[in-house]
Amino acid sequence: MIKFDDVTKKYPDGTVAVDTLSLVAPSGQITVFVGPSGCGKTTSLRMINRMIEPSSGTIWMDDQDTGKVAPATLRRGIGYVIQHAGLFPHRTILDNIITVPSLLGQDKKKARTRAMELMERVGLEARFAGRYPAQLSGGQQQRVGVARALAADPPVMLMDEPFSAVDPVVREQLQQEFLRLQSELGKTIVFVTHDIDEAIKLGDQVAVLNVGGILAQLASPAELLSRPANAFVAGFVGRDRGYRALGFETDTVPLRTEPTVALGGTVADAVRVAEDGWVLVVDTGNSPQGWLNVNHGSYDGTTLIAPALLNLGGTLATEGGTLRNTLDAALSSPSGRGVVVDDASKLLGTVTTADVVARIEAKAAAARAVEPAVRG
Numbered sequence: 138m139i140k141f142d143d144v145t146k147k148y149p150d151g152t153v154a155v156d157t158l159s160l161v162a163p164s165g166q167i168t169v170f171v172g173p174s175g176c177g178k179t180t181s182l183r184m185i186n187r188m189i190e191p192s193s194g195t196i197w198m199d200d201q202d203t204g205k206v207a208p209a210t211l212r213r214g215i216g217y218v219i220q221h222a223g224l225f226p227h228r229t230i231l232d233n234i235i236t237v238p239s240l241l242g243q244d245k246k247k248a249r250t251r252a253m254e255l256m257e258r259v260g261l262e263a264r265f266a267g268r269y270p271a272q273l274s275g276g277q278q279q280r281v282g283v284a285r286a287l288a289a290d291p292p293v294m295l296m297d298e299p300f301s302a303v304d305p306v307v308r309e310q311l312q313q314e315f316l317r318l319q320s321e322l323g324k325t326i327v328f329v330t331h332d333i334d335e336a337i338k339l340g341d342q343v344a345v346l347n348v349g350g351i352l353a354q355l356a357s358p359a360e361l362l363s364r365p366a367n368a369f370v371a372g373f374v375g376r377d378r379g380y381r382a383l384g385f386e387t388d389t390v391p392l393r394t395e396p397t398v399a400l401g402g403t404v405a406d407a408v409r410v411a412e413d414g415w416v417l418v419v420d421t422g423n424s425p426q427g428w429l430n431v432n433h434g435s436y437d438g439t440t441l442i443a444p445a446l447l448n449l450g451g452t453l454a455t456e457g458g459t460l461r462n463t464l465d466a467a468l469s470s471p472s473g474r475g476v477v478v479d480d481a482s483k484l485l486g487t488v489t490t491a492d493v494v495a496r497i498e499a500k501a502a503a504a505r506a507v508e509p510a511v512r513g
């Protein structure tokens with residue numbers, strides 16, 4: 138656990154970067170600091186490992202006052218990842234990763250073995266070990282940065298906009314892999330970003346900071362979307378809030394039974410089961426493959442149903458998944474019926490947009506019924 142207790146940072150020029158910040162970053166969880174540029178995110182993060190000293194207040198790490206721990210000792214238990222990875226340009230990838238273990242006097246051979254394991258863990262091929270940072274893409278360099286921070290196996294990780302400098306596709310991959318890695322490692326992580334979408338995706342809890350280093354709200358992502366504490370948070374969280382909140386509502390929408398036809402059958406088979414021109418095609422294992430339009434001009438009854446004839450436009454929803462996914466499956470389906478599958482990708486049934494919206498409306502009505510008349 139990391140605890141900020143009334144922490145203020147005033148720089149010598151009078152700038153108050155962080156103003157009486159109090160919050161707890163629980164052990165084993167990801168706490169995200171998010172806010173506009175200059176709101177004190179980096180300053181807050183760097184006060185944890187004493188790269189910056191607070192002007193007043195205390196930062197606790199478990200039951201230790203970090204102000205009373207020698208910075209070098211403190212940092213041994215804290216991994217630190219920054220934008221552009223901050224790698225040593227004249228050291229190989231392997232040497233970059235084993236920097237800290239080497240400084241700590243760890244056995245070289247053991248450190249190398251662990252570095253190679255870490256490279257695999259963060260999705261880097263072993264052949265990169267002997268390369269130099271400039272020979273890697275931005276995304277690969279960030280992976281090295283994460284591997285290096287993990288090398289000494291610190292219980293705490295501080296991450297300052299680690300994925301901000303890479304393109305959106307790579308960022309998405311890095312985020313996914315970061316979440317997978319964290320589900321295995323369970324580190325105590327403080328993660329800084331200016332991107333509210335990233336905050337909502339990665340945070341177990343999110344601290345929204347306003348300029349002047351003022352904590353505007355500390356909440357779970359779902360709560361942030363559904364109950365922004367004030368106009369600043371509401372504005373910062375931004376558009377599509379109601380829609381994005383559906384991404385946190387897992388629910389089961391009653392399913393319709395969907396007639397199907399198998400790949401390899403004929404269009405005549407499909408016409409027999411078609412209700413409105415669209416037929417769902419499955420494989421022999423009952424996994425949905427796509428939709429067939431039986432009224433397509435160039436097919437006749439003897440045309441065999443091959444993958445090339447299928448419309449793959451619809452996204453799949455998983456049973457018990459989020460309402461956002463289920464709604465998207467319905468909206469994106471060429472037939473207007475969203476396909477719902479189980480964990481093994483077997484067909485369970487379909488839902489229409491109206492089915493999902495009815496479920497959303499019922500849940501919203503139930504929530505309004507328990508909302509206190511005056512918010513305190």
Ligand code: ADP
Pocket residue numbers: 148149150152153154172173174175176177178179180181
């Ligand atoms: P963020 O990471 O949220 O963009 P920072 O923590 O870097 O914000 O900065 C917070 C505020 O403190 C900004 O107004 C910034 O200009 C100011 N600041 C940061 N470092 C210093 C410094 N060394 N001296 C004076 N002001 C600083």
Ligand code: MG
Pocket residue numbers: 178179180
């Ligand atoms: Mg910053």
